[in-house]
Amino acid sequence: MPPTITDNQTHDFKAHYDCAHRSSLQDDETDDAYVKRITRYSDGTVKLRNSNIELMDQDILYHLALGSESHDLQEMFGDVKFVCMGGTPKRMENFAHFIMNEIGYKLPAGTQLQDISAYSYRYSMYKVGPVLCVSHGMGTPSVSILMHEMIKLMYHAKCKDPVFIRIGTCGGIGVDGGTVIITEDALDGQLRNSHEFTILGKTIHRPAKLDKKLARELKSLASPDDPYDTIIGKTLCTNDFYEGQGRLDGAFCDFSENEKMDYLEKLRENGVVNIEMESTIFAALTHHAGIKAAVVCVALLNRLNGDQVNAPKEVMNEWQARPQILVSRYIRKVLTHNGQLKSLFGHQGSIKSPRRFKLVQQESQAHE
Ligand SMILES: O=P(O)(O)O[C@H]1O[C@H](CO)[C@@H](O)[C@H]1O
Numbered sequence: 001m002p003p004t005i006t007d008n009q010t011h012d013f014k015a016h017y018d019c020a021h022r023s024s025l026q027d028d029e030t031d032d033a034y035v036k037r038i039t040r041y042s043d044g045t046v047k048l049r050n051s052n053i054e055l056m057d058q059d060i061l062y063h064l065a066l067g068s069e070s071h072d073l074q075e076m077f078g079d080v081k082f083v084c085m086g087g088t089p090k091r092m093e094n095f096a097h098f099i100m101n102e103i104g105y106k107l108p109a110g111t112q113l114q115d116i117s118a119y120s121y122r123y124s125m126y127k128v129g130p131v132l133c134v135s136h137g138m139g140t141p142s143v144s145i146l147m148h149e150m151i152k153l154m155y156h157a158k159c160k161d162p163v164f165i166r167i168g169t170c171g172g173i174g175v176d177g178g179t180v181i182i183t184e185d186a187l188d189g190q191l192r193n194s195h196e197f198t199i200l201g202k203t204i205h206r207p208a209k210l211d212k213k214l215a216r217e218l219k220s221l222a223s224p225d226d227p228y229d230t231i232i233g234k235t236l237c238t239n240d241f242y243e244g245q246g247r248l249d250g251a252f253c254d255f256s257e258n259e260k261m262d263y264l265e266k267l268r269e270n271g272v273v274n275i276e277m278e279s280t281i282f283a284a285l286t287h288h289a290g291i292k293a294a295v296v297c298v299a300l301l302n303r304l305n306g307d308q309v310n311a312p313k314e315v316m317n318e319w320q321a322r323p324q325i326l327v328s329r330y331i332r333k334v335l336t337h338n339g340q341l342k343s344l345f346g347h348q349g350s351i352k353s354p355r356r357f358k359l360v361q362q363e364s365q366a367h368e
């Protein structure tokens, strides 16, 4: 059985690192109830677990090219309900165009989608009504920096109960390229359902918990007509694409093909269906902030069959649209349920097929 984070470790963490709220800790509370209590105001707006921030004259969100004094963050972002993230700026720009069409959102006359964080030269961010589309780069450090600033942005903007979703790519374990995978549990390189942090020279773990209900809801939005499978399973998160994922084709390789295959088989026996590089930090920081979150990736290959990512570009582009289609169905469902799809945006839009996604993508490329 893979080790999981123990209650003692969680309590150690609370005692040592949650200084601001240590005095209000109630021992009989579950971790989830505790997190909710200290991360939300009664109206659902995001409360930070860091009292230093409210004492500061201004908070510069350096890597987003935004600031709490230089920008009216509440005016700009107060209506955000969904924060969608993915590795590349282009994917997130495409998603912004796609979701704009899906929810029937109209930009003010004469304006175009703008990369709000363009002058950070780090991340890209597009806003389409209640949906923020942000690129996160590759791997833990890049995502970690972005998550700190995005969570602070939610706080400054007074966003209510935002949902974070990572829209990514991955290597499948025993699943075909093109399969959409919703993460049930994010595991680190030692198969622990937590993310390891080094803070003030000390090693701590935070649970890498995603919202199981959200994962099931996303799965329920897969259509029998989709010409591909959508599954739920465990995701291994590594710190490297090559040796860290047991690839034989990096610049270095000190293990045999048999050792690699034994490792991938062991992953499969533990319920791991895919490997990527951001899920544990994404899950750990959203959970720590009390933010509902999910990870939806498309497999670019079946790692049991090889290591090279060699599907044709057009095929890969179509595959990458699949998680976006699923997430857009979820966003539409929530907005419809809240009565926002019609009232905010003027018309209902329509359920779009993968083919429709391609057209929107082409249109967005034509605008470049
Ligand atoms: O496609 P994205 O979301 O960038 O994610 C995956 O692709 C990158 C490796 O190619 C890693 O960051 C991995 O997690």
Ligand SMILES: O=c1cc[nH]c(=O)[nH]1
Pocket (backbone or CB within 6 Å): 169, 170, 171, 172, 241, 245, 275, 276, 277, 300, 301, 309
């Ligand atoms: O094999 C893969 C493919 C995409 N992303 C990864 O991290 N691994």
